[in-house]
Amino acid sequence: MKLGVCYYPEHWSQKHWETDAKEMHTAGISIVRIAEFAWAKIEPEEGKYNWDWLDRSVETLASAGHQILLCTPTAAPPAWIINTHPDILPVDEEGRRRRFGSRRHYCPNNKTYHEYSKRITQAMAERYGDHPAVIGWQIDNEFGCYFARCYCETCTTEFQNWLQSKYASLDELNERWGTIFWSQTYDKWAQIEPHNLTVAEPNPSHVLDYYRFASDSWIAYQQIQIDALRESIPTTQFVTHNIIASQTTIDYHDLARDLDFVAWDSYPTGYAEMGSHDLYAPDEQIPAYAHDTGDPLLTGFFHSLTHGLKQSPYWIMEQQTGAINWSLYNTGVRPGALRLWAWQAAASGAEATVFFRWKASRFGLEQHHAGLRNHDGSADTGYADLLTIKAERQQLDDFVAQPLQTDIGILLDYSTLWAMEMQPHRKDFSCLKHLFVFYRACKALGLEADIISPQADLSRYKILLAPNTFLADETLAQKLDGFTTQGGTLLLGVRSGFKDIHNVVTEEPLPGVLRNLAGARVAKWHALPPKISYPIQSELADLDPDVTFWAEALEPADGTKMLANYSAAPFDGLAAITEKSHGNGKVIYCGIYPRFAQAVALMCHLAKLETISILDIPAGLTVFRRGEKLLAMNFTEEPIAFSTKSGEYSVAARDFSIITE
Ligand code: GAL
Numbered sequence: 152m153k154l155g156v157c158y159y160p161e162h163w164s165q166k167h168w169e170t171d172a173k174e175m176h177t178a179g180i181s182i183v184r185i186a187e188f189a190w191a192k193i194e195p196e197e198g199k200y201n202w203d204w205l206d207r208s209v210e211t212l213a214s215a216g217h218q219i220l221l222c223t224p225t226a227a228p229p230a231w232i233i234n235t236h237p238d239i240l241p242v243d244e245e246g247r248r249r250r251f252g253s254r255r256h257y258c259p260n261n262k263t264y265h266e267y268s269k270r271i272t273q274a275m276a277e278r279y280g281d282h283p284a285v286i287g288w289q290i291d292n293e294f295g296c297y298f299a300r301c302y303c304e305t306c307t308t309e310f311q312n313w314l315q316s317k318y319a320s321l322d323e324l325n326e327r328w329g330t331i332f333w334s335q336t337y338d339k340w341a342q343i344e345p346h347n348l349t350v351a352e353p354n355p356s357h358v359l360d361y362y363r364f365a366s367d368s369w370i371a372y373q374q375i376q377i378d379a380l381r382e383s384i385p386t387t388q389f390v391t392h393n394i395i396a397s398q399t400t401i402d403y404h405d406l407a408r409d410l411d412f413v414a415w416d417s418y419p420t421g422y423a424e425m426g427s428h429d430l431y432a433p434d435e436q437i438p439a440y441a442h443d444t445g446d447p448l449l450t451g452f453f454h455s456l457t458h459g460l461k462q463s464p465y466w467i468m469e470q471q472t473g474a475i476n477w478s479l480y481n482t483g484v485r486p487g488a489l490r491l492w493a494w495q496a497a498a499s500g501a502e503a504t505v506f507f508r509w510k511a512s513r514f515g516l517e518q519h520h521a522g523l524r525n526h527d528g529s530a531d532t533g534y535a536d537l538l539t540i541k542a543e544r545q546q547l548d549d550f551v552a553q554p555l556q557t558d559i560g561i562l563l564d565y566s567t568l569w570a571m572e573m574q575p576h577r578k579d580f581s582c583l584k585h586l587f588v589f590y591r592a593c594k595a596l597g598l599e600a601d602i603i604s605p606q607a608d609l610s611r612y613k614i615l616l617a618p619n620t621f622l623a624d625e626t627l628a629q630k631l632d633g634f635t636t637q638g639g640t641l642l643l644g645v646r647s648g649f650k651d652i653h654n655v656v657t658e659e660p661l662p663g664v665l666r667n668l669a670g671a672r673v674a675k676w677h678a679l680p681p682k683i684s685y686p687i688q689s690e691l692a693d694l695d696p697d698v699t700f701w702a703e704a705l706e707p708a709d710g711t712k713m714l715a716n717y718s719a720a721p722f723d724g725l726a727a728i729t730e731k732s733h734g735n736g737k738v739i740y741c742g743i744y745p746r747f748a749q750a751v752a753l754m755c756h757l758a759k760l761e762t763i764s765i766l767d768i769p770a771g772l773t774v775f776r777r778g779e780k781l782l783a784m785n786f787t788e789e790p791i792a793f794s795t796k797s798g799e800y801s802v803a804a805r806d807f808s809i810i811t812e
């Protein structure tokens with residue numbers, strides 16, 4: 152694994168640069184990422200470039216043996232641009248135009264900003280495109296951070312254009328959106344505004360298209376920079392972007408498509424302190440991980456999501472190095488935390504870990520944010536860990552030398568996610584939570600999963616988990632059909648095929664376009680309030696008989712097996728889970744919303760169908776497999792016993808062991 156660091160030469164007097172560059176090198180760092188917020192220093196006045204400092208900084212780093220990752224600085228347009236073109240500033244959901252004075256203050260659809268972005272990108276690419284130490288480019292920084300949906304006048308017009316090219320005629324749009332409801336029928340494109348300031352809740356089809364349009368806007372904006380870069384840079388320099396994997400406002404599958412690889416920014420304690428309620432069910436007991444390591448399942452889910460974007464290796468573009476500044480408690484870290492994160496990243500498929508940041512900043516918003524070095528330049532705790540990682544790197548590279556084997560795909564469709572988010576119907580019904588429970592079940596059995604798009608290549612997976620196919624069309628039905636026909640095992644979940652891709656309920660029996668594939672009909676469905684459960688009985692080993700949260704009553708077609716059925720009113724005798732042979736494969740329709748233990752029982756069954764060997768991973772342990780070797784990681788404060796075919800082991804607290812299966 153390659154090691155890198157984020158560096159802001161513009162924050163320090165030049166007298167530090169050489170020492171910093173040398174110290175980085177000594178610590179095992181070989182990649183330095185610079186310039187992502189440095190626009191005002193690069194172009195202090197319109198058209199007047201100040202390359203001198205950046206040239207010197209690039210040379211200083213290159214002379215110390217570093218490879219350089221340059222970032223386009225468009226996440227922070229300077230005051231002179233905004234001053235002359237205030238319409239670049241975005242408008243939020245409440246209709247307020249936001250101000251200059253932080254970062255990410257631009258509308259992705261603003262044509263003037265497109266020109267400025269293209270110009271600065273071209274200028275940088277022309278200047279450094281042939282520099283031997285520059286290995287690649289990061290476009291902008293974390294699209295969608297703080298806000299992803301702008302509601303300005305430009306966006307309104309662009310939305311109308313976007314709709315016009317999607318639907319061609321207003322009759323078509325009116326039909327697809329069902330605008331007859333509440334007399335929303337449009338007779339001019341210009342009547343269609345963003346949905347943000349309506350009196351009552353807007354039409355869900357309208358909202359979904361606005362979300363899609365907003366996501367497409369970032370992808371189109373990114374493309375302007377990809378094109379500008381590729382005009383001047385050699386093909387040996389890569390182009391990437393650093394996503395916030397936990398954020399759901401941009402369709403990252405689309406965003407990833409034209410990048411050479413993707414990267415994500417990993418802040419494990421921040422997610423553990425603030426993000427666990429986004430993924431765990433509200434009544435779940437979250438395992439007691441160490442306070443300064445984060446929850447490896449949350450972090451792991453984002454690794455799997457990022458790996459799944461291109462089904463290939465990726466980077467960690469920012470790795471937490473100590474206390475962060477945007478969470479609740481912003482815990483400090485003890486020795487060992489960075490080491491665990493780096494090993495987990497590599498085992499999950501990351502090719503590089505770039506630490507954020509070299510030195511803590513003395514000014515600006517992030518003064519309380521740690522780096523590898525303190526404000527005074529001395530080593531912080533994370534730095535000692537970096538030295539450990541450097542010392543263990545050979546061992547790490549040996550472990551990950553064999554490719555990552557992911558037998559399971561978990562389908563994530565952002566349109567479905569958005570549709571459920573705007574109308575969850577039952578409190579806490581969330582697409583990500585539903586995926587996360589299955590992801591955890593996979594990890595509990597030692598299985599690796601990629602979280603993938605419905606357009607992804609499915610042929611590499613043995614099992615496809617598609618618990619959320621709320622929006623479905625024929626294309627998806629055929630794709631899933633092809634997967635099972637060729638021998639794959641598919642799991643569909645509750646609410647499958649409920650709607651078409653315009654966010655309108657199907658007029659076919661449920662699960663709509665997926666019912667032939669499922670081999671069952673959803674006869675009834677109930678959202679269940681807390682403390683209400685419906686009992687089932689099942690031939691599946693260890694399947695907890697209480698259905699909570701959401702229950703569907705299924706009628707299997709001829710030839711479809713019941714794997715579980717309800718044993719009391721109101722769904723007495725009807726199926727809860729079915730299994731159908733389809734081509735060479737199997738389709739399971741899971742009519743219950745599983746709790747963790749139920750998802751584990753289901754996964755055991757699926758693994759058996761595909762003859763995939765499973766492990767029994769004790770709670771608290773996170774295990775990665777490479778060939779015969781297992782990396783058993785313990786993110787808790789207590790040693791954990793683990794037994795495999797080869798023997799009994801104890802994995803020390805906040806540590807890991809490499810053992811033979
Ligand atoms: C990231 C961002 C960085 C820095 C960091 C602090 O989201 O990309 O620039 O702000 O957070 O944790």
Ligand code: ZN
Pocket residue numbers: 241242258259260261301302303304305306
């Ligand atoms: Zn806008």
